[in-house]
Amino acid sequence: MLLRTLEVPDAHGHVLNAVVLCAFAAAPDNQKFLVYSLNEKSDDDLVKIYLTSVEGNQLQLSMCDAAPEMLKLATQILKVIFRDACTTEPKQTDDSYTLLDLNDTDIQCSAINTHYSLRVSDAWLLSLMQYNPQAEASDPPVPLQAPVNAVPVTTYGMSGSIDAPLVKLGEKTTSDKIEANIKSLIASVTNHKETLLSKYVQLEDRQRQLEEWDQLLMQRESAVQKREDDLLTIIKLLQEGEKQLNGLMGA
Numbered sequence: 001m002l003l004r005t006l007e008v009p010d011a012h013g014h015v016l017n018a019v020v021l022c023a024f025a026a027a028p029d030n031q032k033f034l035v036y037s038l039n040e041k042s043d044d045d046l047v048k049i050y051l052t053s054v055e056g057n058q059l060q061l062s063m064c065d066a067a068p069e070m071l072k073l074a075t076q077i078l079k080v081i082f083r084d085a086c087t088t089e090p091k092q093t094d095d096s097y098t099l100l101d102l103n104d105t106d107i108q109c110s111a112i113n114t115h116y117s118l119r120v121s122d123a124w125l126l127s128l129m130q131y132n133p134q135a136e137a138s139d140p141p142v143p144l145q146a147p148v149n150a151v152p153v154t155t156y157g158m159s160g161s162i163d164a165p166l167v168k169l170g171e172k173t174t175s176d177k178i179e180a181n182i183k184s185l186i187a188s189v190t191n192h193k194e195t196l197l198s199k200y201v202q203l204e205d206r207q208r209q210l211e212e213w214d215q216l217l218m219q220r221e222s223a224v225q226k227r228e229d230d231l232l233t234i235i236k237l238l239q240e241g242e243k244q245l246n247g248l249m250g251a
Helices: 068-085 122-130 175-250
Strands: 005-009 015-026 031-041 047-056 060-064 097-099 106-108 116-120 151-157 160-166
Touching: 005 031, 005 175, 015 047, 015 068, 015 122, 015 175, 031 060, 031 068, 031 175, 047 068, 047 122, 068 097, 068 116, 068 122
Parallel strands: 060 106
Antiparallel strands: 005 015, 015 031, 015 097, 031 047, 047 060, 047 116, 116 151, 151 160
């Protein structure tokens, strides 16, 4: 699954850099949802991720509010996605979701405080970031109930909280690898922004220089025009004087 970044505003309007973890359409209504991370750690050393509903088409999507029952359904489907991503051989084993590729989609973001938040382990997060099933599995659909070795992870939303049991990951990975991947991506975006800002400043300086040159040229043109007007006035005076002299000499 390819990664991309978003700029998500907080409750005060400050922009935060987020990494899209996945996007999916939930059966049967194909309601679209997006999952992202701000690389935040909770007190229990789990990673906070956010779930929000989105609407629109493949070219443009907007984050929007969803009914509590829709968010609860999305959380259940997200459990299935985690389960598929965290197996030894990751593959899609359930037809309740369709993963979406949003790398070329313009996404309009709403405030983070309107989104559901969940806490997951570093290992689950890494597995989700790397999850990219190539084809639908031939195995029959698996029920949405949590497996025997599931552990509870509490999710929080605008309307309260629910329990979302998620399957354990067999192989553990360190949090340093997760943080390094996300920080590297965010650093790359930040460097790109700084480069664009530097180019913008250079363009502003060039524009200011051009405006100064235009003003200087206008001043010079005005001075030349004034000289031409003065010369024309002098020529007219000389012509009138010449006429008067010719009149006197003719008399």
